[in-house]
Amino acid sequence: MTPADGHVPVLLNEVLDALDPSPGQTVLDCTAGLGGHAREMARRIGPSGTLVLMDLDPSNLARAEANVRVGGEPPRIVALHAPFSAAPRLLAERGIVADCLLADLGWSSNQIADSARGFSFQRTGPLDMRLDPSAPVTAAELVATLPERELAQVIRDYGEEPAAGRIARAIVRARAAGPIATTEQLARVIHAVLPRRHGPGGGIDPATRTFQALRIAVNDELGHLDALLAAVRRAAASAADTWLRAATADRHGARVAIIAFHSLEDRPVKRAFAALVADALATSRTRGAVQASEAEVQSNPRARSARLRAIEFSRSER
DSSP, X not given: OOOTTOOOOTTHHXXXXXXXXXXXXXXXXXXXXXXXXXXXXXXXXXXXXXXXXEESOHHHHHHHHHHHHSSSOOOEEEEEESOGGGXXXXXXXXXOOBSEEEEXXXXXXXXXXXXXXXXXXXXXXXXXXXXXXXXXXXXXXXXXXXXXXXXXXXXXXXXXXXXXXXXXXXXXXXXXXXXXXXXXXXXXXXXXXXXXXXXXXXXXOTTHHHHHHHHHXXXXXXXXXXXXXXXXXXXHTOSSOSSBOOBBTTBOOOEEEEEESSHHHHHHHHHHHHHHHHTTSEEESSSSOBOOOHHHHHHOGGGTTOEEEEEEEOBOOO
């Protein structure tokens, strides 16, 4: 069922199959968004369960909690405004041990649609790109202050942009004439270097990779993901319940599912999960990366690039 605000969670049935949340269990949704996945998992764990909602966007966190509470008797809800890399510490401090963990690394449609957030070059707005509005650095500040070589590296590493050097040079030249403060201004600079191609087969907009790179840098997305994956491995290698449920002879271990939307996210998830399986610390809950069906893509185009991988902790002898 779709939440009242129209948000459609990607790979919902596949997530429910991979995590299999049951009555009374504890679910950690690391990226609550608008609560689409969380609402359905809350129904599975019921009023005797615990649902931990995390998000860097305080507005979305509040909306996710409200969506979960709509209809029926909700589980106990713990809402945490924090990056998901802080989950191990925050759950341990509260004595919470999760049976299921979900991290949907995609962006909520309302964030992209809000021109004031500055995530999209298709909407004119301030060059912001912060998930957490209280974070200290905006995309405009990076564009204004990074040396040309560092700016090119950000665009190359996080955007996988072949023309990173040319774009960085153009940005440095443009900012010398005045601040690049809006999404439209930055897109115009990029389009001057890489003109848009129109019509069938035109490909993605030339500004796409640079905007992705700046967004990743502003929010340290890959840093938080690496920290989460390292923490999951530490928990899998431990026989003690810390913040994720350890497997024992008479109970399942924690199940962890991550949805990635581009290769920079999917590669580290794939490697980390494969290493856990190879070391007999986990078993796979999916066969490779699960992708959306054609029917889902037709109804929800943003699901096209989604890749779901999931594991379950095995019993540790350590």
